[in-house]
Amino acid sequence: MKDEEAAAPVAPARSSSRVDEARRRLLRSAALGGVVLCASLLTLLDHRAVEAAPRLRPPGALDEEDFLAACIKCGQCVQVCPVDAIRLSDLDQGIGNGVPYIAARAQACDFSCDATQCVLACPTGALSHLIDAKEQSRMGVARLAAPDACLARKGEGFKGLARGGAFKGHLRYSDIDRWKPQPVASHPYDLATCDLCVRHCPIKDAIELVPVSSDPQDRRRTPVVKDACVGCGVCEMMCPAEPAAIRVDVRVKGRDPGGPKA
Amino acid sequence: MSSRLITRKLRDLALMFGVAPQKPTPADMTEEARELLAFKKSPDERKRRKAAIESERAEAVQSHKWRMIRWASIFAVNGLFVASYWIDLQLVEGALTASRVLGFHFADVNSSLQLMLAHKHVVINLVIGVTTVVLIYAVIGGRTFCSWVCPYHFLSELAEMVHLKLVGKKLVRDHELDRRLRIVMFFVFAVLAFVSGYPLFEAISPVGILSRALTYGTIIGLIWVGLLLLAEIVWSRRLWCRYVCPVGLGYGLAGIVAPVRIKYDATKCLHEGKCRQVCLVPHVLDITKLGFARDVETPIGVDCTRCAMCIDACPTGALTFDIVGLARSGADEKLEEEGT
Numbered sequence: 001m002k003d004e005e006a007a008a009p010v011a012p013a014r015s016s017s018r019v020d021e022a023r024r025r026l027l028r029s030a031a032l033g034g035v036v037l038c039a040s041l042l043t044l045l046d047h048r049a050v051e052a053a054p055r056l057r058p059p060g061a062l063d064e065e066d067f068l069a070a071c072i073k074c075g076q077c078v079q080v081c082p083v084d085a086i087r088l089s090d091l092d093q094g095i096g097n098g099v100p101y102i103a104a105r106a107q108a109c110d111f112s113c114d115a116t117q118c119v120l121a122c123p124t125g126a127l128s129h130l131i132d133a134k135e136q137s138r139m140g141v142a143r144l145a146a147p148d149a150c151l152a153r154k155g156e157g158f159k160g161l162a163r164g165g166a167f168k169g170h171l172r173y174s175d176i177d178r179w180k181p182q183p184v185a186s187h188p189y190d191l192a193t194c195d196l197c198v199r200h201c202p203i204k205d206a207i208e209l210v211p212v213s214s215d216p217q218d219r220r221r222t223p224v225v226k227d228a229c230v231g232c233g234v235c236e237m238m239c240p241a242e243p244a245a246i247r248v249d250v251r252v253k254g255r256d257p258g259g260p261k262a
Numbered sequence: 263m264s265s266r267l268i269t270r271k272l273r274d275l276a277l278m279f280g281v282a283p284q285k286p287t288p289a290d291m292t293e294e295a296r297e298l299l300a301f302k303k304s305p306d307e308r309k310r311r312k313a314a315i316e317s318e319r320a321e322a323v324q325s326h327k328w329r330m331i332r333w334a335s336i337f338a339v340n341g342l343f344v345a346s347y348w349i350d351l352q353l354v355e356g357a358l359t360a361s362r363v364l365g366f367h368f369a370d371v372n373s374s375l376q377l378m379l380a381h382k383h384v385v386i387n388l389v390i391g392v393t394t395v396v397l398i399y400a401v402i403g404g405r406t407f408c409s410w411v412c413p414y415h416f417l418s419e420l421a422e423m424v425h426l427k428l429v430g431k432k433l434v435r436d437h438e439l440d441r442r443l444r445i446v447m448f449f450v451f452a453v454l455a456f457v458s459g460y461p462l463f464e465a466i467s468p469v470g471i472l473s474r475a476l477t478y479g480t481i482i483g484l485i486w487v488g489l490l491l492l493a494e495i496v497w498s499r500r501l502w503c504r505y506v507c508p509v510g511l512g513y514g515l516a517g518i519v520a521p522v523r524i525k526y527d528a529t530k531c532l533h534e535g536k537c538r539q540v541c542l543v544p545h546v547l548d549i550t551k552l553g554f555a556r557d558v559e560t561p562i563g564v565d566c567t568r569c570a571m572c573i574d575a576c577p578t579g580a581l582t583f584d585i586v587g588l589a590r591s592g593a594d595e596k597l598e599e600e601g602t
Contacts, residue, residue, distance in 0.1 A: 025437075025438055025439060025440055026440055028437055028439050028498075029439040029440040029442075029443045029505065032439060032443065032498075032501070032505060032506065033443050033446060033447060033450075033506075036447065036466070036506055037450065039466050039486070040451070040454070040462040040463060040465060040466050041462070043462065043465040043466060044458065044460065044462065047460075065459065066381065068460055069377070069380040069381040069382075069459050069460055069461065070377065070380075070381040070383070070385075071377075072359045072360040072369070072373055072374070072377050072388070072461075072464075073357065073359050073373075073464055073470055073474065074356035074357045074359050074360035074361060075347075075356060075357055075474060075477060075478050076355055076356045076360070076361070076362065078347075078478060079346075079347050079355050079356070087478070088474055088478045088480050089480070090480040090481070090482035090483055091465070091471065091480075091482045091483035091485070091486060092482050094465065095460045095462065095465050096465075097464075097465045097466075097471070097480075097483060098357075098359075098464065098465070098470060098471075098474050098480070121362075123356075123360050123362075123367055123369065123385075123387040123388065123391065124360070124377060124381075124385045124387065124388060125383075125385060125387075
C-alpha cells in the first residue's frame with residue numbers, strides 16, 4: 001500500500017483526492033479479498049500435499065472427499081471417545097483443518113464404547129449414521145508391513161510391557177474392567193509366542209496366527225489379516241516391535257457403508 | 263405507521279448490505295424530529311451544546327462497564343466449551359461451528375451453509391441446530407453473537423487498542439476499506455463451497471480455529487489468527503470483522519426482529535460523535551449526526567452487534583439498551599407495537 005501513497009499527488013484538488021481515496025479504498029478491498037481467497041485456496045493446495053499420507057478417520061467416516069465436505073469440525077466425536085483415540089487436525093492439514101483423525105500407533109480405536117459413540121455424536125453424518133456396530137466400519141486394513149520385525153514370525157515370545165512404561169495409550173482389558181480402559185503400561189505380558197495383535201483385536205475373525213511350516217516343532221507363526229478387519233489399529237498400537245511390524249493401511253475410498261453416495 | 267416500521271427495517275438491511283447511510287429530507291422525518299432539529303439548530307441551543315461538551319470533556323471519565331460485562335460473557339461461553347470437555351461438565355459440547363447444548367443441537371449459520379453447499383445434502387441435524395440458534399438470536403439480538411460470544415472479537419478488540427495507540431503516535435494509520443467486501447466474501451465462499459465441494463471458509467475462519475484451539479489444543483491455526491491480528495494492528499482497524507467475516511451476516515438477518523437492541527434518543531445527544539469513534543460498524547450510528555435522525559427515538563439497525571461500546575462512550579446517556587415490550591413508553595415503542 002505504501003507505493004500507492006507515494007504515488008498520490010502532493011496537493012490534489014479536493015474532489016480529485018476524494019476520487020483517488022475511493023479508488024484506493026476499492027483497490028485495497030479487492031487486494032484484501034484476494035489475499036483471503038488465496039489463503040483459503042492454499043488450504044486446498046496443502047490438502048493435495050497431505051493426501052499422500054492419508055490419516056486414519058474415525059469409524060463410519062464417509063469416503064475422504066465426502067468426509068472433508070461433510071465434517072463441521074466441531075470435535076464432538078473427540079469428546080465422547082472413552083480412550084481419547086480421536087484428535088482434531090490442525091491448519092497444517094489444509095482443508096482438513098479441524099477434521100478428526102486417529103493416530104493408531106499412539107492410541108488406537110479399541111471400540112471400548114461398544115456402540116461407536118463417535119458416530120452417534122456426529123451432528124452432520126460425516127461419520128455415517130448408517131453404522132451401528134463396530135464390524136460395519138471400514139477405516140482401513142491391517143498389513144504386516146515389516147514381516148522381519150514380527151516376533152511371532154521369528155518364533156519368539158514376549159515378556160514385559162508391550163510398549164514400555166512411558167506409553168500413554170489405553171486399552172480395554174475386559175477381564176480387569178469391562179467399562180474402564182486400562183493403561184497399556186500397567187499390563188505386563190509373559191507370552192511363549194507373541195500374539196498381541198491377535199489377542200487384543202476387537203473384531204471377531206479379523207486376524208489369526210498361522211504356522212509358518214507344517215513342522216509341529218516350529219514355533220514360528222505369521223499373523224494373517226482377514227476380510228473382517230476394519231482397520232481400527234489396535235494391532236498396530238499393541239505391536240511390541242519398534243516401529244510396529246503390523247500397520248494399518250488407511251482406506252480413503254469404499255469406507256462409506258451406504259455406498260458411494262449415502 | 264407500520265409501513266414506517268417496514269421502511270426502517272428495509273433501510274437497516276440495506277445498510278448492512280453496504281448501502282451508504284443517507285441524510286433524510288424533512289419529509290422523511292416525523293413531526294417531532296423536525297421540531298427537535300429546528301430547536302437544535304437555534305443559536306442558543308448550539309451555544310448550550312458547545313458549553314455542555316466543554317464542561318463534560320473537562321471531567322471526562324471513560325466508563326468500561328459494558329465492555330467488562332461483555333468480556334465476561336465471551337469468557338463464560340468459551341469457558342463452558344472448554345470446561346465441558348476438560349472437566350467433563352458436558353453442558354456445551356463441541357465448538358462454535360456446531361455443538362450440543364444440554365443435549366440440543368446448535369449450529370452456526372454460516373458453517374452449516376458452507377457445509378451443506380459443499381456436501382450437497384440437507385443435513386437435518388444442522389437444520390435443527392441452525393433454527394435453534396436463529397431463534398435464540400432473533401430474541402437476544404442478531405449480531406450479539408459477534409461481540410458477546412465470538413473469541414476472535416475479544417482478541418480483535420485488544421488489537422484495536424494497540425492499533426489506536428499506534429495511530430495516536432502516528433506510527434500507523436487506519437486504511438479504510440469497502441465494507442461491501444464482506445457481502446462479496448459471503449457469496450464468493452458460498453459459490454466456492456458448492457463448486458469445489460469443500461467448505462473452504464471453515465478452514466481459515468478464525469472463529470472455528472480459536473474455538474477448537476481452546477478446547478482441543480490445535481494451535482498451528484493460531485499463526486493465521488496472529489497474522490490477521492497483526493494486519494489489524496498495523497494496517498486496517500478491525501479488518502476481519504468489518505470487511506471479511508461473513509459469519510455476522512447470518513446472525514444479522516436473524517436479528518431483524520430482535521427486541522433487544524440499542525436505542526438512540528436524539529433529545530439527549532450533543533452530536534460529538536464519540537459513539538462512532540468506538541463503534542465496530544459506525545455506519546449504524548450515522549443517525550447520531552445532527553440532522554440524520556428520522557425520529558426522536560430510533561433503534562440502531564441490524565448490523566449493530568450490541569457490543570454497547572457506544573453506551574460506554576456516550577457521556578449523555580443518549581444511547582441505551584432497549585427491550586421492546588419491557589421499556590417504558592417511547593415514540594418508537596409505540597410505533598413498534600402498532601407495527602408488529
